[in-house]
Amino acid sequence: MASDRLTLGVAARLSRYLQVLTQARKMGKTSISSQAISEYTGVNPTQIRRDLSGFGKFGKRGVGYDIDSLIEQIRKILRTSGTHNIALFGAGNLGQAIASSSVFGDHGFQISAIFDVSPERVGQKVGDLTIRHYDAFAEIAAREGIMVGVLAVPGDVAQHVADDLVAAGVKIIFNYSDALLSVPSDVTVHTSSPAVELLYALYFYLS
Amino acid sequence: MASDRLTLGVAARLSRYLQVLTQARKMGKTSISSQAISEYTGVNPTQIRRDLSGFGKFGKRGVGYDIDSLIEQIRKILRTSGTHNIALFGAGNLGQAIASSSVFGDHGFQISAIFDVSPERVGQKVGDLTIRHYDAFAEIAAREGIMVGVLAVPGDVAQHVADDLVAAGVKIIFNYSDALLSVPSDVTVHTSSPAVELLYALYFYLS
DNA sequence: CGTAGCTTGCTACTCATCGTTACAAAGTCC
DNA sequence: GGACTTTGTAACGATGAGTAGCAAGCTACG
Numbered sequence A, B: 001m002a003s004d005r006l007t008l009g010v011a012a013r014l015s016r017y018l019q020v021l022t023q024a025r026k027m028g029k030t031s032i033s034s035q036a037i038s039e040y041t042g043v044n045p046t047q048i049r050r051d052l053s054g055f056g057k058f059g060k061r062g063v064g065y066d067i068d069s070l071i072e073q074i075r076k077i078l079r080t081s082g083t084h085n086i087a088l089f090g091a092g093n094l095g096q097a098i099a100s101s102s103v104f105g106d107h108g109f110q111i112s113a114i115f116d117v118s119p120e121r122v123g124q125k126v127g128d129l130t131i132r133h134y135d136a137f138a139e140i141a142a143r144e145g146i147m148v149g150v151l152a153v154p155g156d157v158a159q160h161v162a163d164d165l166v167a168a169g170v171k172i173i174f175n176y177s178d179a180l181l182s183v184p185s186d187v188t189v190h191t192s193s194p195a196v197e198l199l200y201a202l203y204f205y206l207s
Numbered sequence C: 001c002g003t004a005g006c007t008t009g010c011t012a013c014t015c016a017t018c019g020t021t022a023c024a025a026a027g028t029c030c
Numbered sequence D: 001g002g003a004c005t006t007t008g009t010a011a012c013g014a015t016g017a018g019t020a021g022c023a024a025g026c027t028a029c030g
Helices: A008-026 A034-041 A045-053 A067-077 A093-100 A134-144 A155-167 A194-206 B008-026 B034-041 B045-053 B067-077 B093-100 B134-144 B155-167 B194-206
Strands: A064-066 A084-089 A109-116 A129-133 A148-151 A172-175 A188-191 B064-066 B084-089 B109-116 B129-133 B148-151 B172-175 B188-191
Touching (some): A008 A034, A008 A045, A008 A067, A008 B194, A034 A045, A034 A064, A064 A067, A084 A093, A084 A134, A109 A134, A129 A134, A148 A155, A155 A172, A188 B194, A194 B008, A194 B172, A194 B188, B008 B034, B008 B045, B008 B067, B034 B045, B034 B064, B084 B134, B093 B109, B109 B134, B129 B134, B134 B155, B155 B172
Parallel strands (some): A084 A109, A109 A129, A148 A172, B084 B109, B084 B148, B109 B129, B148 B172, B172 B188
C-alpha cells in the first residue's frame, strides 16, 4: 500500500493533469493528446506519457487519451475515486461563492454542511444547503465523519475554528483566510494564496 | 538579466516563504527561524537557508530572520517590489470576496478596477471601488496599462473576456472559472483549482 | 564575565528526478 | 496504400534536492 506510494512530483503532476482533463471535459472535448496537455500544464509531453504509461496503457496511438476514462484512471491511481464529504465554514461572499460553484463537486467533493455564526445567515439556503449554526458542528462531525474542512472565515477566528476541527477529527484543512494555522503534525493545512501564485507568475514574466 | 534568472524551484520556494512570512507578520511575529518556516512550508530547513544565503546574509545567528526585512529582500529578489495594478472581472460573490479581502493588497497588488455587466451591480461600491461596466475596460486598460487580470466570471464567458484581455495587452490572467483558456504563448494563464489541491493532499493522507 | 544553547552560513557528497533524444508500434486520414 | 500523428519505452546526462557535518556568531542566564 504505502510502499508503492507515488513520489511528490508524480502525484502533483497527475493532479495537474486531472485539472486540465476536467476542464477539457467541461468544454465538450472527448479526447486529448499528451502534446495538448503539455501546452496547458507546461509539463513535457514525454514526461506526461511516462507518468501515465507507468500505470497502464491508457492512450491510443495516433489519437491520444480518452478524457473520461483517463480521469477515472488517474483518480484510481490517486485512490481518490468516489465522493468525499467536506464541511464549509463561513457563509460570507467567499463561502457562498464556493458553495454555489461546482469546483469541488466536479472532483468528487460534496459539501455536506455549511456553517456560520451570524443569525442573519443561519437558516438561509445556499443552493441545496441550509446554513447551520456553528454550534452544531461537533455533533454533525461526529455523525458524518467529516475529514476535510474548508475555512472561509475571517483570519482572527480561523485558528479557533481550526482547533475545533482538529478536535473533531478533521485531517485536512483548506484555509482561505490569511491566518497562519498551528495544527498537530498529522493534520494537513493547505492555505490558498492566489497573490503569491501571482507573484510567481509575475517574476517569470518580468525576467 | 535573464541570465541570473532563478530556477523554477527556487522561485517557487521563495514565493512560498513569502506567503508564510506575510502570514506570520499579520500574526504579530517579528522574527522567524528556518526551522519554523520549514514546519509551515514542508521545505527542508537547510534548503531554506541555502536558498536565502545565496543572495546575501539576511539572518542573525542564534536568532533567525527578521520578518519585515526578509519579506523585502525576497520581493527584491523576485523583482516584484512595489505595487502592481490588477483588474478584476466579475462582481458576483467571488469577485466581491476578492475585492474586499486583503490577500492581493498584502502582496503589492492593487485592484485598480472591477468590472461587471449586470446593470444591478454596475455603479455599486465594493470597498473603495465602484463597479464599472465591462464596456469601459478597453479604454481604462489603454490608459492605465493593466498587466494582470483576474477572472471571477462564469465559465461560459471566460474565454471571451480572456480574448479581450489579450487584445488589451494583459500578460497574466488569473482564472477562477472552470474554463480551459486558450491564449497566445506570451500570455500566462494561472487557473485556481482548490479541489485538485485538495485531492493531492488527500492522496498523501490516505497513503 | 563566561558558559551553554541556538541558529545561520557553508561545504561535500549522494541520490532521485527531469529533460532530451531516439525509435518502433499502432492508429487515423486522405 | 501511404503519409502523418501519437503513444509507449529506453538510455543518457544534467540538474536539483536531501543529508550530514561543522565553524562562527548571537542570546540568555547565571
